[in-house]
Structures are given as structure tokens and as C-alpha cells.
Amino acid sequence: MSKVKVAAFSISIDGFGAGPRQDLDNPLGVRGSELHDWFVNTEVFRKMHGQSGGEQGVDNDVAAQSFEDLGAWILGRNMFGPIRGPWEDDSWKGWWGDTPPYHTPVFVLTHYARQPLEMNGGTTFYFVTDGIDSALKQAKKAANGRNVRIGGGVSTIRQYLKAGEIDEIHLAMSPVLLGEGENLFAGMNLSKLGFAPERVVTGEKATHLFLKKI
Numbered sequence: 001m002s003k004v005k006v007a008a009f010s011i012s013i014d015g016f017g018a019g020p021r022q023d024l025d026n027p028l029g030v031r032g033s034e035l036h037d038w039f040v041n042t043e044v045f046r047k048m049h050g051q052s053g054g055e056q057g058v059d060n061d062v063a064a065q066s067f068e069d070l071g072a073w074i075l076g077r078n079m080f081g082p083i084r085g086p087w088e089d090d091s092w093k094g095w096w097g098d099t100p101p102y103h104t105p106v107f108v109l110t111h112y113a114r115q116p117l118e119m120n121g122g123t124t125f126y127f128v129t130d131g132i133d134s135a136l137k138q139a140k141k142a143a144n145g146r147n148v149r150i151g152g153g154v155s156t157i158r159q160y161l162k163a164g165e166i167d168e169i170h171l172a173m174s175p176v177l178l179g180e181g182e183n184l185f186a187g188m189n190l191s192k193l194g195f196a197p198e199r200v201v202t203g204e205k206a207t208h209l210f211l212k213k214i
Helices: 032-040 043-048 058-065 132-143 154-162
Strands: 004-011 016-018 070-076 105-109 124-128 147-152 168-173 195-202 207-213
Touching (some): 004 032, 004 058, 004 154, 016 032, 016 154, 032 043, 043 058, 058 195, 058 207, 070 132, 132 147, 132 154, 147 154
Parallel strands (some): 004 168, 070 105, 070 147, 105 124
Antiparallel strands (some): 195 207
């Protein structure tokens, strides 16, 4: 059965999933890239970007598992780019070049309409202006029985958690203290939302925490 997942989402020891002050030079906010040091040198990451080689091991294995049986993604607008307000034109096409690493339909939450954007490699971005429920309904339909991955950012994941729509969470905790930015679980009670720890896996550069709704 199709599930709604957060998978391989990187956080700091102090709970931040992104740094502050996102801009073109800091797509994940200031120091946010440090959260992903466990991932960027893996074989999976390099293959996603058309490169060979890369590190194998536990981190690589859990990264690979996070992409299994995915039929659609949902992203917040800030994950798509640093542009705020109305779209000035269609020139911004994401952070990833002509071949984004998703290879499925991707539904981007935004307040401003824009035509679908078809990219190389099977990725099409759809811009959803009528809220998280509509985006999830469209994503599930597009996934056609496969899983839907909530890719972030922090605000988007929090919205779907509060709505009770997420079935499983995999967090990659990096050995980093950010001290500021976007905190994933601030003011949120995961137990009351129905989650319990399922397993912990120690990787080479991150600790992988798996939570499941019970």
C-alpha cells in the first residue's frame, strides 16, 4: 500500500533541518550544507548527479533505500528555489540543472501559479496553489500505488506532520550543532502524533533514526 514518507532528511544534533538566511550561495541556509556531509560523497549521490565512484557502506545503503518505490515527491517552494513572491518569469528551474534527481512528478507548494515544468530524466514540477491536501491528493494519484516522499523543507514536513498525513520518518542526524535556523520538531509532540522509534542505524557519518506511526 502507498505510504507517505520523510526519508533521509538531514538534521543537526540540536534539531535543525536547515540553516538561516537562504540565498543563491546558501541553498540550505547558512551552514545548512554541513547537515548533508554524510550524503554528498556516497555512491548514491554521485550516481544521481551523473558521476561515478563514491563511498559505499551504511550511509550509502540507507540513502539508496530512501529512493526505493517512490512514485512522487512533494516539496515546499523554498526547496525549489530562493525566489519569493510572484514568479517574475519561468527562468528559474530549480537548483539541479536540466536533469533533477527526482525522476518522478514533483508537486511544489506555492501561493503563486505557474505552468508545469517538464525536465530531463522524467521529472516534471507541478506548482500547487491550493494547499497541502490538494498536493498530497495529486501526488498519490500520480504515484499510482507507489510511495510519496515529503522532501522538505522543514515547514512543509511540519505541516504534513500536524495534519497527520506522514506514515514513516527517517532522519539522518549529522554530528553538527547549528544553533539557529529551522527546527524540525520545535513545539511538536511526536508521541501524541502517533510516532514511536522503530530502529537506529549507525552510519559512517550520520546516525539514522527511523520512526513509524503506530
